Amino acid sequence: MATVRASVYRRNRTFETITKAMPAPAPGEALLRVRRVGICGSDLHIFQGHLDHRVPIDGTIGHEVLAEVVSAPADSTFAPGARVVVEPIRFCGTCRNCRMGATYLCRDLAVLGVDATGGMQDYWTVPVDRLLHVPDTLADDDAALIEPLAVAVHDVGRARVGAGDRVLVFGGGPIGCLIGLVAKAKGADVKVAEINPYRVDLLQQLGLSTIGPDADPVEVAREWTAGDGVDIAFEVSGSPDAARVVTDVVRVWGTVAVIAIHAEPVPVNLYPVFARELTLQGSRLYTRAAWEEAIALMASGSIPASRLVSRKIRLEELQQGMEAALGGGLVMKVLVDLTL
Incomplete structure (x- = not known):
């Protein structure tokens, strides 16, 4: 047999x-x-x-x-x-x-x-x-x-990323990296927030701009957009810290795309969703x-x-x-x- x-x-x-x-x-x-x-x-x-x-x-x-x-x-x-x-x-x-x-x-x-x-x-x-x-x-x-x-393509499509959009990706693991690359291929201006130095270096080698462990993504987004906020933020890290601030970096009528699996409930600041009329977008498979x-x-x-x-x-x-x-x-x- x-x-x-x-x-x-x-x-x-x-x-x-x-x-x-x-x-x-x-x-x-x-x-x-x-x-x-x-x-x-x-x-x-x-x-x-x-x-x-x-x-x-x-x-x-x-x-x-x-x-x-x-x-x-x-x-x-x-x-x-x-x-x-x-x-x-x-x-x-x-x-x-x-x-x-x-x-x-x-x-x-x-x-x-x-x-x-x-x-x-x-x-x-x-x-x-x-x-x-x-x-x-x-x-x-x-x-x-x-x-x-295919996951990344679906995520970027659901969030309606287009040419000229400013996109901030929280989490530079495989899916976050691929989301960044797909968004960049569509003409978006992309930054990826990642705390692992090895991954930060690899992301940069792949042509992606990064926000490393010593920088504050909220401050970077504010300076990058002259205070407006990014068009789209992806939460791909699964980190409670990222979930707490992801709504803080997005502009009026912008989109927060939740990609990560959070095994436990985490605190999220919903006030910006109300105040800036954000779209909260899930994406799976x-x-x-x-x-x-x-x-x-x-x-x-x-x-x-x-x-x-x-x-x-x-x-x-x-x-x-x-x-x-x-x-x-x-x-x-x-x-x-x-x-x-």
Whole structure:
């Protein structure tokens, strides 16, 4: 019997690599050989136990996946050997949210790698309608970041960032960095507030202006805009300190976009929302259109995604990779390389 490696979540900040039977695709599914899986901020929430109500014990996580097709239904457009990325959501298509077009906010939403089996394994079966082709011109490490880039594209689109907008991003981790790069690609003037010196340096290398740990983002925004405030502020850090001040930096009729997962309620200054008639905008996951735009952006060369990758690890090293990503330090993005 053919077997594969898979990482399973044992709870209590513990992952273990096991051997299990090769998965068999059901009708309508493709069998994929996984090449790369990114460690995401939501994976770190899983690691810390914040999503234990959703992730089954001994479940396999991983939703930022680059893979190649082993087999697919004959009537699909995916031939064996084709490289693909996976839009890791399942939705009903019939609830009110789905009928509105918000399938990614389905009442019965299931995220592969959270609520259902994910890609931290050598081979994975996925409904073929969740696959998108990867352009041949993209290297594996770039293509592996299409999923978080789709998140950033969706976030920037929801906030209606346009050319000439002044945009302040709180949090320069992978998603905050990609939001900054996407906003800049749309012609916005962008600053990213980040306290990790390694990330500040990397953000600057990528052409993004930064607000470091020794500067006050509120004061910087005031000086930058002659007291008006920025057009759009993104809260991507998950920091209570950022949540407290994010409404203070935005101009009249401006937008505050909340992207981070805050595991606990945090104080927010709502007075500016009233006084300056701010729009408070949430953003989560992505649409299929955001995926298509992300692939086009990546293929254009305007988003140097692979430069975010600070470490690549084997599947058996997932535990250490999680600890490194959670610890900060000299880390931006950790990729699990399933070809190793």
